[in-house]
Amino acid sequence: xxxxxxxxxxxxxxxxxxxxxxxxxxxxxxxxxxxxxxIAGTGATSTTTVGYTAAKIGVEKLIEAxxxxxxxxxxxxxxVFQIASENMTNDHWLKLAKRVNELLKQSDVDGxxxxxxxxxxxxxAYFLNLTVKSKKPVVIVGAMRPATAISADGPINLYNxxxxxxxxxxxxxxxxxxxNDEIQGAREVxxxxxxxxxxxRAPELGNLGYVVRGKPVFYRATARKNTxxxxxxxxxxxxxxxxxxxxxxxxxxxxxxxxxxAGGDVGIVHAGTGNGSLATPVKDALKEARGKGVVVVRSSRxxxxxxxxxxxxxxxxxxxxxxxxxxxxxxxxxxxxxLTKTKxxxxxxxxxxxx
Numbered sequence: 001x002x003x004x005x006x007x008x009x010x011x012x013x014x015x016x017x018x019x020x021x022x023x024x025x026x027x028x029x030x031x032x033x034x035x036x037x038x039i040a041g042t043g044a045t046s047t048t049t050v051g052y053t054a055a056k057i058g059v060e061k062l063i064e065a066x067x068x069x070x071x072x073x074x075x076x077x078x079x080v081f082q083i084a085s086e087n088m089t090n091d092h093w094l095k096l097a098k099r100v101n102e103l104l105k106q107s108d109v110d111g112x113x114x115x116x117x118x119x120x121x122x123x124x125a126y127f128l129n130l131t132v133k134s135k136k137p138v139v140i141v142g143a144m145r146p147a148t149a150i151s152a153d154g155p156i157n158l159y160n161x162x163x164x165x166x167x168x169x170x171x172x173x174x175x176x177x178x179x180n181d182e183i184q185g186a187r188e189v190x191x192x193x194x195x196x197x198x199x200x201r202a203p204e205l206g207n208l209g210y211v212v213r214g215k216p217v218f219y220r221a222t223a224r225k226n227t228x229x230x231x232x233x234x235x236x237x238x239x240x241x242x243x244x245x246x247x248x249x250x251x252x253x254x255x256x257x258x259x260x261x262a263g264g265d266v267g268i269v270h271a272g273t274g275n276g277s278l279a280t281p282v283k284d285a286l287k288e289a290r291g292k293g294v295v296v297v298r299s300s301r302x303x304x305x306x307x308x309x310x311x312x313x314x315x316x317x318x319x320x321x322x323x324x325x326x327x328x329x330x331x332x333x334x335x336x337x338x339l340t341k342t343k344x345x346x347x348x349x350x351x352x353x354x355x
Contacts, residue, residue, distance in 0.1 A: 028110040028166035030073040031103055032158075034059035035096065036082040037117025039154040041146035050195070052146040054084040054117055062115065065147070066155045072214045073111075073166040085117025085142075088124060090240040090336070096124070097131040097234050104134035111137040111165030115158065118142040118191055118199065121177060125186035126330045129175040129226045130337055130355060131234045137170035140177050140186075144197045153180070153197050163214035170216055173208065174226035183209045185222040187355075190303070190327060204304045204325070224355055231351075232337045241339040243267035245328050248277065248301055254285030261288075266343075267295045267335045271328035276300050276307040283313070290319055295345060297352075299323035299331045309349070321349045 034040065036055030040062060043052035059077035069075050080096055096114070103109045116124055125140045132138055141161035143154035161178040164170050175186040180198045188202035201207075209218035242265045246256050250273075260268055268289060272278060276298035278286065286296050298320055300307045309315050309322035323331040334355055338348045 028073050029108050030075050030111045030113055030162050030165045031109050032059060032063065032075060032077040032113045032115065032162070033096070033099065033103075034062060034077060034079045034082070034115045035085070035092075035117070037085050037115060037142050038146055039115050039117075039141065039143035039158065040082070041143075042148045043146045046148060046150045049145050049149050052148070054146070055082045057147055058082070059115070062147075062154075062158065066159050069159055069162045072159070072163045075162060083117070085120040085124070088117075088120045093124065093127045094234055094237060094240065097128055100128060100138060101131075101133050101235065104132070104136050104138075109136070111139070111167075111170070113158070113161045113165045114138070114140045116140050116142050118144060118179075121200070122186070122189050122191060122327075123329050123333060125175050125177050125189065127333050127337075129186035130230050130232050130334065132175060132227045133233075135172040135228055137165045137167065137173075138175045139165040139170070140175065142179060144179075144195065144199060156181075159214060160211040164211060164216045167216050169218060173218070174222055176208070178211060181211050182207045183211060183216055183218070187222055187224055187226070187326075187330070226355070230355060231341060237340060240336045241266045243269065243332050243336045243339070245269045245271055245332055246282070247328075248272040248279065248282065252279045252282050254281045257282065257285040257289060261292060261294055265294060267297070267332075267339055269297045269299055269323070269328050269331045269335060271299050271301040272307075272312070273301060275305070275312045276322070277312040286320070287318060293343070295321065295335065295339065295343060295348060297321045297323050297331050297335050297348075299326060299328045301328065303327070319345050321345055321352060324352050326352065 038054050040057040041052045041054040042056045059079045063077050139161045141157050145152045157179050164178050177184040177189045184207050188205045191199050192201040193199040244260045306325045307323045338351045
Protein backbone atom coordinates (compact mmCIF):
# COMPACT_ATOMS: atom_id res chain seq x y z
CA UNK A 1 0.00 0.00 0.00
CA UNK A 2 2.86 2.38 0.86
CA UNK A 3 4.36 1.77 -2.56
CA UNK A 4 0.98 2.51 -4.18
CA UNK A 5 0.57 5.76 -2.24
CA UNK A 6 4.11 6.82 -3.07
CA UNK A 7 3.46 6.11 -6.73
CA UNK A 8 0.23 8.13 -6.58
CA UNK A 9 2.07 10.99 -4.86
CA UNK A 10 4.76 11.03 -7.54
CA UNK A 11 2.11 11.08 -10.26
CA UNK A 12 0.32 13.98 -8.57
CA UNK A 13 3.60 15.90 -8.25
CA UNK A 14 4.37 15.28 -11.89
CA UNK A 15 0.91 16.49 -12.91
CA UNK A 16 1.29 19.63 -10.77
CA UNK A 17 4.70 20.36 -12.29
CA UNK A 18 3.35 19.84 -15.80
CA UNK A 19 0.39 22.13 -15.02
CA UNK A 20 2.73 24.80 -13.64
CA UNK A 21 4.97 24.62 -16.71
CA UNK A 22 1.92 24.77 -19.00
CA UNK A 23 0.55 27.77 -17.08
CA UNK A 24 3.93 29.54 -17.31
CA UNK A 25 3.97 28.91 -21.05
CA UNK A 26 0.70 30.85 -21.37
CA UNK A 27 1.99 33.88 -19.48
CA UNK A 28 3.53 36.79 -21.41
CA UNK A 29 7.29 37.21 -21.33
CA UNK A 30 8.31 40.57 -19.87
CA UNK A 31 11.86 41.87 -19.70
CA UNK A 32 12.69 44.33 -16.91
CA UNK A 33 15.46 46.77 -17.79
CA UNK A 34 16.78 48.49 -14.68
CA UNK A 35 18.39 51.93 -14.77
CA UNK A 36 18.48 52.86 -11.06
CA UNK A 37 16.45 55.60 -9.39
CA UNK A 38 14.50 55.77 -6.14
CA ILE A 39 12.79 52.46 -6.83
CA ALA A 40 16.26 50.97 -6.30
CA GLY A 41 17.12 53.35 -3.46
CA THR A 42 17.89 52.82 0.22
CA GLY A 43 17.53 55.03 3.26
CA ALA A 44 19.20 55.11 6.67
CA THR A 45 15.93 54.17 8.42
CA SER A 46 12.48 52.91 7.50
CA THR A 47 11.13 56.46 7.81
CA THR A 48 13.74 58.02 5.51
CA THR A 49 11.83 59.28 2.50
CA VAL A 50 13.99 62.35 1.86
CA GLY A 51 17.78 62.28 1.78
CA TYR A 52 18.05 58.61 0.80
CA THR A 53 20.55 57.17 -1.68
CA ALA A 54 19.14 56.29 -5.09
CA ALA A 55 20.26 53.49 -7.41
CA LYS A 56 21.67 51.02 -4.86
CA ILE A 57 19.62 47.83 -5.44
CA GLY A 58 20.19 45.65 -8.48
CA VAL A 59 17.50 44.30 -10.79
CA GLU A 60 17.57 40.73 -9.44
CA LYS A 61 16.80 41.91 -5.92
CA LEU A 62 14.00 44.13 -7.24
CA ILE A 63 12.46 41.07 -8.90
CA GLU A 64 12.95 38.86 -5.82
CA ALA A 65 11.14 41.44 -3.69
CA UNK A 66 7.94 41.05 -5.74
CA UNK A 67 7.37 37.30 -6.26
CA UNK A 68 3.73 38.04 -7.14
CA UNK A 69 4.93 39.22 -10.57
CA UNK A 70 5.34 35.56 -11.53
CA UNK A 71 1.55 35.20 -11.50
CA UNK A 72 1.13 37.76 -14.30
CA UNK A 73 4.24 37.23 -16.44
CA UNK A 74 7.43 35.30 -16.96
CA UNK A 75 9.95 37.90 -15.87
CA UNK A 76 13.64 38.34 -16.58
CA UNK A 77 15.87 41.26 -15.62
CA UNK A 78 18.83 43.15 -17.02
CA UNK A 79 20.79 46.00 -15.46
CA VAL A 80 21.33 48.53 -18.26
CA PHE A 81 22.91 51.13 -15.98
CA GLN A 82 22.56 52.20 -12.35
CA ILE A 83 22.12 55.95 -11.86
CA ALA A 84 19.96 58.56 -10.20
CA SER A 85 17.83 59.91 -13.04
CA GLU A 86 18.97 63.52 -12.71
CA ASN A 87 22.22 62.14 -14.16
CA MET A 88 20.49 60.81 -17.29
CA THR A 89 22.32 61.88 -20.46
CA ASN A 90 21.79 61.71 -24.21
CA ASP A 91 24.24 58.79 -24.30
CA HIS A 92 22.12 56.88 -21.76
CA TRP A 93 19.02 57.48 -23.91
CA LEU A 94 20.69 56.19 -27.04
CA LYS A 95 21.97 53.08 -25.27
CA LEU A 96 18.57 52.39 -23.75
CA ALA A 97 16.61 52.93 -26.97
CA LYS A 98 18.91 50.64 -28.91
CA ARG A 99 18.64 47.90 -26.29
CA VAL A 100 14.84 48.19 -26.16
CA ASN A 101 14.63 47.89 -29.94
CA GLU A 102 16.93 44.85 -29.93
CA LEU A 103 14.83 43.07 -27.33
CA LEU A 104 11.49 43.87 -28.93
CA LYS A 105 12.61 42.16 -32.12
CA GLN A 106 12.78 38.87 -30.22
CA SER A 107 9.78 36.56 -30.39
CA ASP A 108 10.25 35.59 -26.74
CA VAL A 109 9.82 39.20 -25.50
CA ASP A 110 6.20 40.38 -25.33
CA GLY A 111 6.79 43.61 -23.46
CA UNK A 112 9.38 45.65 -21.58
CA UNK A 113 9.36 47.38 -18.21
CA UNK A 114 12.01 50.01 -17.47
CA UNK A 115 12.69 50.92 -13.84
CA UNK A 116 13.76 54.57 -13.64
CA UNK A 117 14.22 57.51 -11.32
CA UNK A 118 11.20 59.78 -11.24
CA UNK A 119 13.08 63.07 -11.83
CA UNK A 120 13.42 62.48 -15.58
CA UNK A 121 10.96 59.65 -16.25
CA UNK A 122 8.85 61.93 -18.43
CA UNK A 123 11.84 62.81 -20.62
CA UNK A 124 13.07 59.24 -21.08
CA ALA A 125 9.50 58.13 -21.81
CA TYR A 126 9.05 60.76 -24.53
CA PHE A 127 12.45 60.00 -26.07
CA LEU A 128 11.53 56.31 -26.29
CA ASN A 129 8.05 57.23 -27.51
CA LEU A 130 9.74 58.77 -30.56
CA THR A 131 12.46 56.16 -31.10
CA VAL A 132 11.10 52.70 -30.20
CA LYS A 133 10.32 50.75 -33.36
CA SER A 134 7.72 48.28 -32.13
CA LYS A 135 4.06 48.25 -31.13
CA LYS A 136 4.81 45.92 -28.23
CA PRO A 137 4.22 47.54 -24.83
CA VAL A 138 7.02 49.54 -23.21
CA VAL A 139 6.22 50.70 -19.68
CA ILE A 140 8.39 52.95 -17.51
CA VAL A 141 8.02 52.72 -13.75
CA GLY A 142 9.57 54.32 -10.68
CA ALA A 143 8.86 55.11 -7.06
CA MET A 144 8.64 58.16 -4.84
CA ARG A 145 9.83 56.29 -1.74
CA PRO A 146 12.99 54.19 -1.49
CA ALA A 147 12.75 50.41 -1.16
CA THR A 148 13.62 50.57 2.56
CA ALA A 149 10.82 52.98 3.50
CA ILE A 150 7.60 52.19 5.35
CA SER A 151 4.88 51.73 2.71
CA ALA A 152 7.38 51.81 -0.16
CA ASP A 153 5.51 52.28 -3.43
CA GLY A 154 8.10 50.59 -5.63
CA PRO A 155 6.92 46.97 -5.27
CA ILE A 156 3.27 47.58 -6.17
CA ASN A 157 4.29 49.96 -8.96
CA LEU A 158 6.60 47.31 -10.40
CA TYR A 159 3.94 44.60 -10.14
CA ASN A 160 1.44 46.83 -11.93
CA UNK A 161 3.94 47.83 -14.61
CA UNK A 162 4.67 44.18 -15.42
CA UNK A 163 0.94 43.52 -15.69
CA UNK A 164 0.54 46.46 -18.07
CA UNK A 165 3.57 45.47 -20.17
CA UNK A 166 2.32 41.91 -20.49
CA UNK A 167 -1.16 42.88 -21.63
CA UNK A 168 -2.11 42.86 -25.31
CA UNK A 169 -4.41 45.79 -24.53
CA UNK A 170 -1.31 47.95 -24.01
CA UNK A 171 0.09 47.33 -27.47
CA UNK A 172 0.16 50.20 -29.96
CA UNK A 173 -0.47 52.93 -27.35
CA UNK A 174 3.03 54.38 -27.36
CA UNK A 175 5.36 54.30 -24.39
CA UNK A 176 3.48 54.27 -21.09
CA UNK A 177 4.29 55.44 -17.56
CA UNK A 178 2.69 53.43 -14.74
CA UNK A 179 2.76 54.61 -11.12
CA ASN A 180 0.24 54.96 -8.30
CA ASP A 181 -2.30 52.64 -10.06
CA GLU A 182 -2.49 55.05 -13.02
CA ILE A 183 -1.33 54.74 -16.63
CA GLN A 184 -0.04 57.89 -18.32
CA GLY A 185 0.98 58.64 -21.90
CA ALA A 186 4.64 59.53 -22.49
CA ARG A 187 3.86 62.74 -24.37
CA GLU A 188 1.50 64.23 -21.78
CA VAL A 189 2.83 63.05 -18.42
CA UNK A 190 4.85 65.26 -16.07
CA UNK A 191 6.11 65.11 -12.52
CA UNK A 192 3.96 67.57 -10.60
CA UNK A 193 5.12 67.27 -6.98
CA UNK A 194 8.50 66.96 -5.30
CA UNK A 195 7.31 64.35 -2.79
CA UNK A 196 3.76 63.01 -3.23
CA UNK A 197 3.16 59.45 -4.44
CA UNK A 198 0.57 60.73 -6.95
CA UNK A 199 3.09 63.13 -8.48
CA UNK A 200 2.66 62.00 -12.09
CA ARG A 201 -0.08 63.86 -13.91
CA ALA A 202 -1.22 64.83 -17.39
CA PRO A 203 -2.67 68.15 -16.21
CA GLU A 204 -4.63 69.03 -19.35
CA LEU A 205 -5.55 65.73 -20.96
CA GLY A 206 -5.67 63.26 -18.08
CA ASN A 207 -4.35 59.74 -17.67
CA LEU A 208 -4.96 56.96 -20.18
CA GLY A 209 -6.33 54.50 -17.65
CA TYR A 210 -5.83 52.61 -14.40
CA VAL A 211 -4.31 49.35 -13.21
CA VAL A 212 -6.75 47.04 -11.43
CA ARG A 213 -5.59 43.69 -10.01
CA GLY A 214 -2.47 43.92 -12.11
CA LYS A 215 -4.34 44.50 -15.37
CA PRO A 216 -4.67 47.71 -17.40
CA VAL A 217 -8.05 49.36 -17.92
CA PHE A 218 -7.83 51.97 -20.68
CA TYR A 219 -10.25 54.83 -21.34
CA ARG A 220 -8.47 56.83 -24.03
CA ALA A 221 -5.48 56.78 -26.37
CA THR A 222 -2.97 59.45 -27.33
CA ALA A 223 -3.64 60.94 -30.75
CA ARG A 224 -0.11 62.01 -31.70
CA LYS A 225 2.10 59.69 -33.76
CA ASN A 226 4.62 57.58 -31.88
CA THR A 227 6.97 54.56 -32.01
CA UNK A 228 6.69 52.80 -35.40
CA UNK A 229 4.90 55.80 -36.92
CA UNK A 230 7.75 58.26 -36.35
CA UNK A 231 10.52 59.16 -38.79
CA UNK A 232 13.33 58.94 -36.23
CA UNK A 233 15.90 56.14 -36.28
CA UNK A 234 18.60 56.02 -33.60
CA UNK A 235 20.07 52.67 -34.64
CA UNK A 236 23.07 54.30 -36.32
CA UNK A 237 23.40 57.36 -34.10
CA UNK A 238 26.26 57.57 -31.61
CA UNK A 239 25.42 61.10 -30.43
CA UNK A 240 22.60 63.64 -30.48
CA UNK A 241 22.77 67.31 -31.52
CA UNK A 242 23.53 69.80 -28.74
CA UNK A 243 20.30 71.51 -27.63
CA UNK A 244 19.71 73.40 -24.38
CA UNK A 245 16.89 75.23 -22.60
CA UNK A 246 16.86 78.91 -21.60
CA UNK A 247 14.36 79.92 -18.91
CA UNK A 248 12.26 83.09 -19.16
CA UNK A 249 11.72 85.33 -16.12
CA UNK A 250 11.49 89.01 -15.15
CA UNK A 251 14.74 90.88 -15.83
CA UNK A 252 16.00 88.03 -18.06
CA UNK A 253 19.37 88.53 -19.71
CA UNK A 254 20.91 87.27 -22.93
CA UNK A 255 23.94 85.78 -21.16
CA UNK A 256 22.91 82.08 -21.20
CA UNK A 257 21.92 82.24 -24.87
CA UNK A 258 25.26 83.70 -25.87
CA UNK A 259 27.04 81.08 -23.77
CA UNK A 260 25.13 78.18 -25.34
CA UNK A 261 25.80 79.45 -28.86
CA ALA A 262 29.48 79.93 -28.07
CA GLY A 263 29.51 76.40 -26.64
CA GLY A 264 28.34 74.90 -29.93
CA ASP A 265 24.59 74.47 -29.50
CA VAL A 266 22.69 73.91 -32.75
CA GLY A 267 19.29 74.34 -31.10
CA ILE A 268 17.84 76.34 -28.21
CA VAL A 269 14.45 75.96 -26.54
CA HIS A 270 13.18 79.08 -24.79
CA ALA A 271 10.85 78.38 -21.87
CA GLY A 272 9.07 81.69 -22.01
CA THR A 273 6.67 83.43 -19.69
CA GLY A 274 2.99 83.19 -20.58
CA ASN A 275 2.46 82.12 -24.19
CA GLY A 276 6.19 81.92 -24.86
CA SER A 277 6.89 85.64 -24.51
CA LEU A 278 10.39 86.98 -25.24
CA ALA A 279 11.98 89.78 -23.21
CA THR A 280 13.70 92.31 -25.50
CA PRO A 281 17.33 91.33 -24.68
CA VAL A 282 16.42 87.65 -24.99
CA LYS A 283 14.66 88.21 -28.30
CA ASP A 284 17.69 90.06 -29.67
CA ALA A 285 20.02 87.25 -28.61
CA LEU A 286 17.78 84.57 -30.12
CA LYS A 287 17.53 86.51 -33.41
CA GLU A 288 21.32 86.63 -33.55
CA ALA A 289 21.53 82.92 -32.72
CA ARG A 290 19.11 82.11 -35.53
CA GLY A 291 21.24 84.21 -37.87
CA LYS A 292 24.13 81.89 -37.03
CA GLY A 293 22.08 78.82 -37.93
CA VAL A 294 20.83 77.86 -34.45
CA VAL A 295 17.23 76.59 -34.53
CA VAL A 296 15.06 78.34 -31.92
CA VAL A 297 11.91 76.83 -30.40
CA ARG A 298 9.54 78.95 -28.33
CA SER A 299 7.80 77.12 -25.49
CA SER A 300 6.22 78.11 -22.18
CA ARG A 301 7.19 77.70 -18.56
CA UNK A 302 3.53 77.65 -17.45
CA UNK A 303 3.11 73.88 -17.57
CA UNK A 304 0.00 73.78 -19.75
CA UNK A 305 -1.52 75.26 -22.86
CA UNK A 306 -0.41 75.71 -26.46
CA UNK A 307 2.44 78.02 -27.35
CA UNK A 308 0.75 79.52 -30.40
CA UNK A 309 2.72 80.16 -33.55
CA UNK A 310 2.88 83.89 -34.34
CA UNK A 311 1.27 84.63 -30.99
CA UNK A 312 3.62 86.43 -28.59
CA UNK A 313 6.28 86.63 -31.31
CA UNK A 314 6.26 86.75 -35.09
CA UNK A 315 7.68 83.29 -35.69
CA UNK A 316 7.38 83.61 -39.47
CA UNK A 317 9.52 86.73 -39.50
CA UNK A 318 11.98 85.45 -36.89
CA UNK A 319 12.12 81.96 -38.45
CA UNK A 320 11.40 80.38 -35.07
CA UNK A 321 9.46 77.21 -34.25
CA UNK A 322 6.51 77.08 -31.84
CA UNK A 323 6.45 74.16 -29.40
CA UNK A 324 2.70 73.53 -29.58
CA UNK A 325 1.79 72.15 -26.12
CA UNK A 326 5.07 70.35 -25.41
CA UNK A 327 6.85 71.26 -22.19
CA UNK A 328 10.32 72.81 -22.62
CA UNK A 329 12.04 69.57 -21.60
CA UNK A 330 10.08 67.54 -24.14
CA UNK A 331 10.46 70.21 -26.82
CA UNK A 332 14.21 69.83 -26.36
CA UNK A 333 13.96 66.09 -27.04
CA UNK A 334 11.90 66.52 -30.19
CA UNK A 335 14.20 69.27 -31.43
CA UNK A 336 17.28 67.08 -30.94
CA UNK A 337 15.72 64.26 -32.92
CA UNK A 338 14.38 66.64 -35.57
CA LEU A 339 17.89 68.02 -36.08
CA THR A 340 19.13 64.52 -36.93
CA LYS A 341 16.85 64.76 -39.98
CA THR A 342 16.82 68.41 -41.07
CA LYS A 343 17.59 72.04 -40.21
CA UNK A 344 14.60 73.36 -42.18
CA UNK A 345 12.41 75.19 -39.65
CA UNK A 346 9.24 74.56 -41.66
CA UNK A 347 9.91 70.83 -41.54
CA UNK A 348 10.71 71.01 -37.84
CA UNK A 349 7.46 72.91 -37.20
CA UNK A 350 5.61 70.11 -39.00
CA UNK A 351 7.23 67.62 -36.64
CA UNK A 352 6.08 69.61 -33.60
CA UNK A 353 2.51 69.45 -34.89
CA UNK A 354 2.87 65.72 -35.65
CA UNK A 355 4.51 64.29 -32.54
